[in-house]
Amino acid sequence: MRRLVPTRALLFLISLIAFELMPSSPTFAQVITSGPPSCPGVALTFDLCPVRTGSGYDQPLMDYLITHRIPATFFMSGKWMAKHDVEVEHLLGLDFFEVGTHGEVHAHLPMHDADEQRTEILGPVKMLQAHYGHKASLFRPPYGEYNDLTVAVVKLLGLQFIQWNIESGDPDPTLSAGKILLRIAKRVKPGSIIVLHANGKGKQTRQVVEHLTREILPAKNLRPVTVSELLDCTSRTP
Numbered sequence: 001m002r003r004l005v006p007t008r009a010l011l012f013l014i015s016l017i018a019f020e021l022m023p024s025s026p027t028f029a030q031v032i033t034s035g036p037p038s039c040p041g042v043a044l045t046f047d048l049c050p051v052r053t054g055s056g057y058d059q060p061l062m063d064y065l066i067t068h069r070i071p072a073t074f075f076m077s078g079k080w081m082a083k084h085d086v087e088v089e090h091l092l093g094l095d096f097f098e099v100g101t102h103g104e105v106h107a108h109l110p111m112h113d114a115d116e117q118r119t120e121i122l123g124p125v126k127m128l129q130a131h132y133g134h135k136a137s138l139f140r141p142p143y144g145e146y147n148d149l150t151v152a153v154v155k156l157l158g159l160q161f162i163q164w165n166i167e168s169g170d171p172d173p174t175l176s177a178g179k180i181l182l183r184i185a186k187r188v189k190p191g192s193i194i195v196l197h198a199n200g201k202g203k204q205t206r207q208v209v210e211h212l213t214r215e216i217l218p219a220k221n222l223r224p225v226t227v228s229e230l231l232d233c234t235s236r237t238p
C-alpha cells in the first residue's frame, strides 16, 4: 500500500509532462491579463484574501457597487469564504457580479509541488460547488504568484487563469486615493483588468472605485464589465 502514493504522484507528473509536450492549441492554458483591446469595457476585479483582523468585508465599497449595480468580479479564497457564508450567498445572488476563486489558504503556489498546488487551487472551487451550487471557472493565484506547474494544473482542472494588467496598489497604506487614481487613469484602456481588494485591506478602495466609475471611465468612454463579459466582448459600443 505504501507504494501507491509515489505511484500516484508519478502518474500525475507524467500527465503534466505529457500535457506540456502536446502541440499548442487554442485551448491551451493562458494567463489572461486583459481582454480584447477593441472592447470598450474594463473589468474591476476584487480579491477576497483571508484577513487576520477586521471584518474582512468592505461594507461601504460593497454598498456602493450593489446600489449602483456595477459589474464586478470577485476572487474568493477558501479561508475567506469559511468566515463569510452570508456574504458569499448574497454576492452569488447578484446577476451583475461574477465569482471566481483565489486559493484555499492563500498559499505561495510556486513553493509547492503539483499535488499541493492542486489541493490549494481546488479547495474553494469544491466549496462553491458543494455548498452553494456554483460552478466557478475563473481562478486567480494568491499574490499573483505562479510557475509553469500552476499554469498546467489550472488547465488540467479546466479553470481560466485570470491575472490583471493594472495593479491598483489599494492595500498599500502609504498610497492616497489620489495617487491610486492617477496610477489607474494613466494605464487604463479598452480591455483592462484592474486588481483591487474588497476585504477591507484597501482603505481607499471605495473612494477609488467611486471616482473611477463616475469620472475616469466615462471620460474615456469605458464601462465596467465582468471578466467573462470582457473576454466575450467584441467591438460593441458601450
Ligand SMILES: [Zn+2]
Pocket: 047, 048, 049, 102, 106, 142, 143
Ligand atoms: Zn489575495
